[in-house]
Amino acid sequence: xxxxxxxxxxxxxxxxxxxxxxxxxxxxxxxxxxxxxxxxxxxxxxxxxxxxxxxxxxxxxxxxxxxxxxxxxxxxxxxxxxxxxxxxxxxxxxxxxxxxxxxxxxxxxxxxxxxxxxxxxxxxxxxxxxxxxxxxxxxxxxxxxxxxxxxxxxxxxxxxxxxxxxxxxxxxxxxxxxxxxxxxxxxxxxxxxxxxxxxxxxxxxxxxxxxxxxxxxxxxxxxxxxxxxxxxxxxxxxxxxxxxxxxxxxxxxxxxxxxxxxxxxxxxxxxxxxxxxxxxxxxxxxxxxxxxxxxxxxxxxxxxxxxxxxxxxxxxxxxxxxxxxxxxxxxxxxxxxxxxxxxxxxxxxxxxxxxxxxxxxxxxxxxxxxxxxxxxxxxxxxxxxxxxxxxxxxxxxxxxxxxxxxxxxxxxxxxxxxxxxxxxxxxxxxxxxxxxxxxxxxxxxxxxxxxxxx
DNA sequence: CTAGGGTTAG
Numbered sequence: 001x002x003x004x005x006x007x008x009x010x011x012x013x014x015x016x017x018x019x020x021x022x023x024x025x026x027x028x029x030x031x032x033x034x035x036x037x038x039x040x041x042x043x044x045x046x047x048x049x050x051x052x053x054x055x056x057x058x059x060x061x062x063x064x065x066x067x068x069x070x071x072x073x074x075x076x077x078x079x080x081x082x083x084x085x086x087x088x089x090x091x092x093x094x095x096x097x098x099x100x101x102x103x104x105x106x107x108x109x110x111x112x113x114x115x116x117x118x119x120x121x122x123x124x125x126x127x128x129x130x131x132x133x134x135x136x137x138x139x140x141x142x143x144x145x146x147x148x149x150x151x152x153x154x155x156x157x158x159x160x161x162x163x164x165x166x167x168x169x170x171x172x173x174x175x176x177x178x179x180x181x182x183x184x185x186x187x188x189x190x191x192x193x194x195x196x197x198x199x200x201x202x203x204x205x206x207x208x209x210x211x212x213x214x215x216x217x218x219x220x221x222x223x224x225x226x227x228x229x230x231x232x233x234x235x236x237x238x239x240x241x242x243x244x245x246x247x248x249x250x251x252x253x254x255x256x257x258x259x260x261x262x263x264x265x266x267x268x269x270x271x272x273x274x275x276x277x278x279x280x281x282x283x284x285x286x287x288x289x290x291x292x293x294x295x296x297x298x299x300x301x302x303x304x305x306x307x308x309x310x311x312x313x314x315x316x317x318x319x320x321x322x323x324x325x326x327x328x329x330x331x332x333x334x335x336x337x338x339x340x341x342x343x344x345x346x347x348x349x350x351x352x353x354x355x356x357x358x359x360x361x362x363x364x365x366x367x368x369x370x371x372x373x374x375x376x377x378x379x380x381x382x383x384x385x386x387x388x389x390x391x392x393x394x395x396x397x398x399x400x401x402x403x404x405x406x407x408x409x410x411x412x413x414x415x416x417x418x419x420x421x422x423x424x425x426x427x428x429x430x431x432x433x434x435x436x437x438x439x440x441x442x443x444x445x446x447x448x449x450x451x452x453x454x
Numbered sequence: 455c456t457a458g459g460g461t462t463a464g
Contacts, residue, residue, distance in 0.1 A: 056455075057455095058455095059455045060455055061455095062455075063455045063456090064455095066455095091455090093455050093456090094455085096455075096456065097455065097456085100456075127456080128455080128456060131456050131457075132456070134457095135456080135457080162456090162457095163457075164456050164457045165456090165457085166457085167456095167457040167458070168456085168457055170457085170458085171457070171458065174458095199457090200458085201457055201458045202457080202458080203458090204458050204459075205457075205458045205459095206458095207458095208458070208459065209458095234458095235459085236458055236459045237458085237459085238459090239459045239460070240458080240459045240460090241459095242459090242460090243459065243460055246460090269459095269460095270460080271459050271460045272459085272460080273460085274460045274461070275459085275460050275461095276460095277460090277461095278460070278461065304460095305461085306460055306461045307460085307461080308461090309461045309462075310460080310461045310462095311461095312461090313461070313462065316462095339461090339462095340462080341461050341462045342461085342462080343462090344461095344462045344463080345461080345462050346462095347462095348462070348463080375463095376462070376463060376464095379463085379464065380462095380463085380464085382464090383464060410464090411463080411464050412464090414464065415464055418464085
């Protein structure tokens with residue numbers, strides 16, 4: 001939602017260049033139901049005005065469309081390219097956005113094809129063309145391939161990787177739990193003599209990776225190093241540290257960092273507050289959590305779906321689903337769209353309370369709202385029925401899950417096996433166990449069997 | 455117009 005609001009704001013800002021008499025874009029942006037539609041309108045309007053629209057604005061509008069709807073952006077690009085000869089000519093930036101669309105749609109092959117096209121067209125190859133591809137490779141856990149391109153491939157095309165290219169690799173390494181290597185690459189950048197100096201984003205990425213991998217000492221040393229280089233931490237750096245402390249329920253320390261951040265003139269945002277709300281909840285300090293929720297509102301920071309989901313999850317885990325549901329309903333009323341995590345939390349809450357009617361009601365609502373239930377949701381429904389000894393109901397959900405094209409995983413089977421054991425239908429349990437053995441290949445080769453009663 | 459941070463888990 002925040003992203004949508006931001007997209008709308010950007011769309012409006014862009015439309016702001018339009019003379020007031022032609023206020024159609026603003027009006028549509030204001031009443032528009034979503035950021036993607038607004039951005040599309042702005043783009044179309046700019047394209048319609050042809051030569052009057054600077055390519056930079058078109059690229060910006062295209063990037064807005066791409067954020068919410070990559071496929072729509074590709075079709076808009078084609079329209080733009082057709083208009084090209086007489087109206088506007090795509091730049092490398094336009095192609096960069098397009099390649100980004102291909103990659104975020106999981107079509108790296110198309111992205112690379114587009115790269116080839118750009119090279120053939122005689123464009124100078126710039127990092128902005130490569131960077132989305134690097135990001136796509138890293139998202140696919142192919143950071144080594146991406147690194148190979150940065151350290152060799154790009155230079156072969158006389159394209160010098162920039163700080164964005166390197167930071168994508170840093171993030172990719174951290175994502176693969178290789179934050180030590182990320183740290184080495186960060187030092188390489190810093191020692192390289194200025195070609196591509198790391199900035200606050202590069203440092204924050206590695207600090208976050210080290211924290212997530214459980215190496216706070218190295219993270220702190222890296223933070224010191226950043227300060228020594230006169231690079232100031234920003235809201236992301238602080239939020240990342242606060243999040244790590246909250247996760248470890250070190251709320252006193254999290255508050256210290258929060259205070260220091262504010263004293264240093266860095267304003268906490270929704271991410272920062274959400275971490276704190278979650279941290280206070282998970283350490284059982286509901287009063288403090290609510291205090292921060294109120295604080296963020298009074299500071300003009302709107303809680304979003306994640307903030308509310310965090311609070312709801314706490315309530316659900318403490319047998320207070322009814323209150324969580326109230327938050328859910330008021331969220332919907334205020335136009336915030338619950339996401340899969342919100343539903344999962346509440347469904348899980350109903351499941352452990354044994355509130356099967358409410359649970360299925362919410363499940364139906366979820367499907368009506370066009371949310372695709374995932375493994376976790378189905379496993380939760382199965383768990384709820386099995387736990388009450390209603391194994392046949394659980395098996396019905398199981399077949400529904402497969403109808404949806406979802407492959408049952410280890411958790412699914414284990415939950416059902418446990419359900420059959422509970423009602424002492426051992427032959428069914430055994431049959432499922434055998435089915436699981438050849439259908440599910442567990443990564444570690446070990447199956448954890450759940451236990452309901454304590 | 456590209457890079458970094460927050461929520462769910464038998």
